[in-house]
Amino acid sequence: MTTPPLLALDSIEVVYDGIVAALHGVTLEVPAGGIVALLGANGAGKSTTLKAASGLLAAERGKVVAGSVSFRGAPVRARGPVQLVREGLVQVLEGRHCFPHLTVEENLATGAFARRPSASDLRQSIERVLERFPRLRERRRAAAGHLSGGEQQMLALGRALIARPTLVLLDEPSMGLAPKVVEEMFTLVRTLHETEGMSFLLAEQNAAAALAVANTAYVLENGRVVAGGTVADIRARVDVRDLYLGGTGTGRTRFRARSEAPPPAT
Amino acid sequence: MSFFLEVLIGGLLAGVMYSMVAIGFVLIYKASGVFNFAQGAMVLFAALTFVSITERGVPFALALVITLAAMFALAIAVERAVLRPLVNAPPLSLFLATLGLAYVLEGLAQTVWGTQVHGLDLGISDAPIGAGAVSVSRFDLFAAATAASLVGGLGALFRWTRAGVALRAVADDPLAAIAVGIDLRRLWAIVWGAAGVVALVAGLLWGARVGVQFSLSLVVLKALPVLIIGGFSSIAGAIAGGLVVGASEKLAEVYVGPLVNGGIETWFPYVLALGFLLVKPAGLFGERSIERV
């Protein structure tokens, strides 16, 4: 018997506003200690998938109407975002979403509130995150709204790290960033994975960058998983290469909608 | 000159009270983006509860504690019964909910405690005390000092505590606040509790002046221009707005009033607020959005 996955989505269907169907039976899992890439074009349903896992759907008037989501073997349904953060599941939203009028330090502090740290614990946690991000340390008293895009992305990740997560749901960390900063972000993901054993579910349109750090990957299209497997498998798929990896193949065929078996848990 | 000063000071003293009431609104506005129409009803509810139990022989201090407890219980009940079910509803639904809450509270208070006007004596005389040629009422001074300490206390509380940081975070970006694990329910209970304390203090101070009666719930109408002038989402703005409204309405009453047969005080703040809407729609201290280019 293998250990259960850290996060498992089983044929979930998501509807917004009671009518707009965004996901049609998405099944995927993140093994403990895994980095999983979730690829797909605009509107494919990547963000929706992450929000279904973190309990943020309700705040967007979305709902998981079928299937199940479980974190550490128990359904997330009854837990709510605050409880999930406490248990180590944190989402970094697409577009960073730093608190613009709060200072860098205050932004970081908010990430720790859920676990109710003592004052000294909070101070130390902030220091530890600042050690990872020297540029944030320089600007620790600046309002987050005045940081550059790259700095804000660092801050958003730092704010998640301060909650001491076991699984981070990272939504398009590369969005709008210079290639060098993107590289820095993904290097950091790899470091956190190797040194802290942190797991990641990484939604990305920048497939090349995401596949460079991931172990397994899924491809979403129109709310369905159209491919899933190890990174090597995904790279080998001609159709995926054409659509998402900047391949030069001529066959620009769309994926046929079909469900894929999840990759074998290793 | 001393007459001018006297009017100005009287206005500022009244203004501190407006500031205090406005802070109750600002806290709730920051936490849930809604103008809490029930704030005035909470003032009435608090004052009526307090006088009714003192009239039944409960000593002052104990009555204060009981009423405070009632206001906190109310805060928790509101969070459970009104806010939680409406968690992701649009702001208009929330506003209508506070409107409904206002009627429920007014009705409840008057059903339980009756509709007659109650006198309330806080034991502070209205005798004038003076410095040089300027004199002000002892009671007004006491009321303003009480309101100022409450304003200062709440300001400090929401400036430097975690609840304060959380409150500003929610005001900035509610979705991100949920994502990082800020407990919105707890925060709502805290701000409604604080609004309850404000309501109680305002109810007692105003109640002692004009009697505890239905008209207390109309402070909500006084707060609106204060909020427009100061900015809905700023505690500093509520303080400044209250002082501006207090001072200007009294000065206008005294100096402009006679030209138009008086009665200016009741509507002047609205005219002023209208002016501000045209010139500075976000209010004196309204949050500027930080735009990077």
Ligand SMILES: Nc1ncnc2c1ncn2[C@@H]1O[C@H](COP(=O)(O)OP(=O)(O)OP(=O)(O)O)[C@@H](O)[C@H]1O
């Ligand atoms: N709050 C919402 N209300 C209604 N529909 C929504 C909402 N959020 C997303 N959708 C719809 O759900 C579908 C999936 O959107 P989602 O944001 O998950 O895609 P995505 O893969 O993250 O896209 P992108 O790469 O542009 O971020 C889209 O059709 C979108 O229009």
Ligand SMILES: [Mg+2]
């Ligand atoms: Mg997205």
